[in-house]
Amino acid sequence: MMNGFTAVPVAKDVFWVGAIDLNVRNFHGYSTDRGTTYNAYLILAEKPTLIDTVKAPFLREMLNRIASVINPDRIEYVISNHSEMDHSGCLPQVMDLVKPDKVFASVMGRKTLAAHFPFMSSVTAVRDGDRISLGDREVSFMETRMLHWPDSMFSYLPAERILFSHDAFGMHLASMERFADEFDTVVLSYEAKKYFANILLPYSNLVTALLGRVKEAGMEFSIIAPDHGPVWRTESDIRRILGLWETWAHQKPSCKAVVTYDTMWGSTDLMARAVADGLASGGITVEVLPLRAFSRSDVATALLGAGALIVGSPTLNNGIFPTVADVLAYLKGLRPKNFIGAAFGSYGWSGEAVGLIERILGEMDAKPAGDRMRLQYVPDAEGCAKCGEFGEMLAKKISELCGRAPSEGGNE
Numbered sequence: 017m018m019n020g021f022t023a024v025p026v027a028k029d030v031f032w033v034g035a036i037d038l039n040v041r042n043f044h045g046y047s048t049d050r051g052t053t054y055n056a057y058l059i060l061a062e063k064p065t066l067i068d069t070v071k072a073p074f075l076r077e078m079l080n081r082i083a084s085v086i087n088p089d090r091i092e093y094v095i096s097n098h099s100e101m102d103h104s105g106c107l108p109q110v111m112d113l114v115k116p117d118k119v120f121a122s123v124m125g126r127k128t129l130a131a132h133f134p135f136m137s138s139v140t141a142v143r144d145g146d147r148i149s150l151g152d153r154e155v156s157f158m159e160t161r162m163l164h165w166p167d168s169m170f171s172y173l174p175a176e177r178i179l180f181s182h183d184a185f186g187m188h189l190a191s192m193e194r195f196a197d198e199f200d201t202v203v204l205s206y207e208a209k210k211y212f213a214n215i216l217l218p219y220s221n222l223v224t225a226l227l228g229r230v231k232e233a234g235m236e237f238s239i240i241a242p243d244h245g246p247v248w249r250t251e252s253d254i255r256r257i258l259g260l261w262e263t264w265a266h267q268k269p270s271c272k273a274v275v276t277y278d279t280m281w282g283s284t285d286l287m288a289r290a291v292a293d294g295l296a297s298g299g300i301t302v303e304v305l306p307l308r309a310f311s312r313s314d315v316a317t318a319l320l321g322a323g324a325l326i327v328g329s330p331t332l333n334n335g336i337f338p339t340v341a342d343v344l345a346y347l348k349g350l351r352p353k354n355f356i357g358a359a360f361g362s363y364g365w366s367g368e369a370v371g372l373i374e375r376i377l378g379e380m381d382a383k384p385a386g387d388r389m390r391l392q393y394v395p396d397a398e399g400c401a402k403c404g405e406f407g408e409m410l411a412k413k414i415s416e417l418c419g420r421a422p423s424e425g426g427n428e
C-alpha cells in the first residue's frame with residue numbers, strides 16, 4: 017500500500033515504523049544539530065506487537081508506516097520500553113485508534129505512564145526476566161532502571177537475538193538511512209558520544225553494571241534497535257558501540273583539556289587563547305569552546321573523557337557571565353568525573369567570577385588546579401605571557417593525571 021511512509025524491514029517480520037524529525041534543534045536543552053528520529057518497531061508475530069511509539073506530532077507518519085505492512089488495528093500488543101514523551105507521546109491516540117489487547121511496561125513504567133496519561137490504568141507490568149508469548153515467538157524483558165528514567169527497560173527477541181534498547185545505544189541523528197553501516201563512522205561516533213555525554217553520563221556506574229549483567233547473562237545481539245538514530249546490525253558495529261559505551265562509562269581521563277568561556281569586550285577571549293596555547297605547548301590536546309559559538313551540550317561532549325575543564329568568565333554585576341553560569345549548571349547536573357578544574361577571567365573592579373567558578377568546580381568534585389588566572393581589564397603582553405604560563409602549569413598537572421610525562425609531548 018502506498019501511503020507516503022513505508023515500514024523499513026529490520027529483520028524477518030520486524031520493521032522500523034518510526035518517524036524522522038529533521039527540524040528539531042533543541043531537545044530539552046540538548047542541541048540536536050542533525051535532528052533526530054523517534055524509532056518504533058513492529059513485530060509481525062501471531063500477535064502483532066508495536067514496540068514504543070513516537071513523539072505526538074508524528075503519529076500519522078508512524079501509522080502510515082505500519083499501514084504499509086498491516087492494518088494498524090491488527091496490533092494486539094504494545095510494549096512501552098520508555099515513558100518519556102518522545103516515545104509515549106502518541107500512545108493515548110494509538111490506544112484509541114488501535115485498541116490493543118494489552119500494553120506492557122516495567123513496574124515503574126506502569127506508574128510513569130499513568131502519571132503522564134491518567135486514563136492509562138490498564139498497563140500490564142512486567143518484571144526483570146519476565147517473558148511474554150507473541151504466539152509464534154517470545155519477548156523477554158530486562159529492567160534498566162535509571163538508564164535513564166526509572167521506567168526504562170530492554171525488550172529482547174531471544175530466538176533472533178534482537179535487542180530493542182530504548183534510548184540506550186542511540187543518538188540524535190536524522191537521515192533517510194536506517195542502519196549504522198550506512199553512515200560515516202566519524203559522524204556516528206561523535207553523535208553517539210554526544211548522546212552518552214548529555215543523557216547517560218550521570219548514570220555511568222549503572223551503565224557499567226548493566227554491561228556486566230548483559231555479559232553475565234550471555235546475551236548476544238544480532239541487532240540492536242534503539243529508540244533514536246540508526247539500527248546496529250553488523251557484528252563489528254555492535255561490538256564497537258558496546259565497547260564505546262564501556263569506555264565512556266569509565267570516564268578515564270585523557271591528556272586533553274576543554275577550555276570554555278565567554279567574554280564581554282574580548283579580554284577573557286584573549287586570555288582563553290593564551291591559556292590554550294600554553295596547554296598545547298605543554299603537549300596537551302586542547303578543545304576550545306567559546307560559548308558564543310558552541311552550545312552547552314557541545315561542551316558536555318568535549319568534556320567526556322577529558323582530563324581538565326578550564327572555565328573563563330568576566331565578572332558581570334559581581335557574578336559569573338550568564339552563559340558561563342548556564343554551562344556550569346548543566347555540567348554539574350551531568351556529574352562528570354576524574355578531571356582537573358581551573359578558572360580564569362578578566363575583571364574591571366570587583367572580580368568575583370573566578371572564585372565563584374572555582375566554588376562550582378569544587379562542588380563538582382573537580383580536582384583543584386592549585387592556581388587561578390585573573391587579570392584586570394585588558395591583558396597586555398605580560399598578561400598574555402602569564403596566561404600562557406598558566407596553561408603550561410595546567411598541562412603538567414593534566415599529564416600527571418592522564419599518566420603521561422610532560423616531556424613526551426604530542427597530542428592524542
Ligand code: FEO
Binds near residue numbers: 098102164
Ligand atoms: Fe528518547 Fe529518554 O527519551
